[in-house]
Amino acid sequence: MAEVHGGCADSHAGGGFPAVLRSVDDYPELPESPATVGGVDRGKLCDAVARVAVAAGRDDTLPMLTGVSIEFHPGFLRLVSTDRFRIAIHELEWDPVGISGPASVLVPARALAETSKALSGPRIEISGGPGQTVLGLTTGDQRHTMRTLDMPYAPYQRYLESTHTATALINTAALVDAIKRVSLLSPRSAQVQLTFATASARLSAGGGNEGSAKEIIGCEFDGEPLTIAFNPRYLLEGLAAARAEVVEIAMNGPTGAATVRAADRESDGERRDGLIYVLMPVRLPH
Structure with a gap:
């Protein structure tokens, strides 16, 4: 049995839960949508x-x-x-x-x-x-x-028109799996280093007393060999957002911003529209 005085109540056997009702006039006006x-x-x-x-x-x-x-x-x-x-x-x-x-x-x-x-x-x-x-x-x-x-x-806006000195085409799933494995030995997941050469990318992390991890995966690389480091979580989130089988990582040296985007092409050869993900590298240890 429920007893109500100026409000409403929900009751069960042996208990009640009163709730005070308020006037509908007290509800704020909803904002009007502009044009x-x-x-x-x-x-x-x-x-x-x-x-x-x-x-x-x-x-x-x-x-x-x-x-x-x-x-x-x-x-x-x-x-x-x-x-x-x-x-x-x-x-x-x-x-x-x-x-x-x-x-x-x-x-x-x-x-x-x-x-x-x-x-x-x-x-x-x-x-x-x-x-x-x-x-x-x-x-x-x-x-x-x-x-x-x-x-x-x-x-x-300047990141939309920046030139790059090196590009790498990498299978997204292979890169994601390698980052997850290697970053396990990165102190506080601070960074994963990628060293690019003609047909491979070497991922490495850790060092010192914590141990270290290295893994090499295939890629298509155009440019002078370089080593660049990224926060692994930021890089993984960018790869997930790209939603592509193959990604292009365009770089401008080890300290310049890198661009991650889908490398997949439409049937007519045009690049598939998608996300442009600009990622600042992490400073390499001396």
Whole structure:
């Protein structure tokens, strides 16, 4: 038996759990979605968000780096995230409405990732733009809004046009397995070194009293032999986000930023569109 006074209660034999009801007028007004700026395939947008969000920062004292920058271009959407140690960039086609030049909004990565998982239907309408405090995503009967971050985003454009002095094509699964094995002997998983030669990549980690590990896998390498080191977790996350059978690692010496991207090609020989993952190397030990 349940007894209610100004609220509701759920009861079971021998006990009750009262809950106080509040007036519906106390519920805050939901923000209105701004004007629609375009539409995009839901699956492609959700895929891009999942792949880019991996590089977003998790330090709330640097809120700018916890977001995903969504850039609206007349011909494509670009999603960008960075935590200062890596940058994830993904472009996809969309159907803009009234977009004549580049514009962007910065959205919390966690909110965007969770919202994209909750959406259903074949197509997403995007509402928002510069100066707006809200980004809206609408599909079918669902409408989601999220607050934007009102702050400038970290400059990254120079990494899109950087030249590289060496490139390696490597089977992704073989590289992932080798990193996981070798990094077991990396102190605090600090770094894994990759030494590239004409047809091989040697992975090594550890040393000193902790022991060491080395493994050699095949690759196609173009450039002067070099040794470069990466944080193994960051490299593994980039390889997973690339979602490719073969990846291309483009480098500019042992201290310059490296670019990881899919090397897979379409049937006509064109590179398959996908993620560009820029990763800063770790300083090599002396």
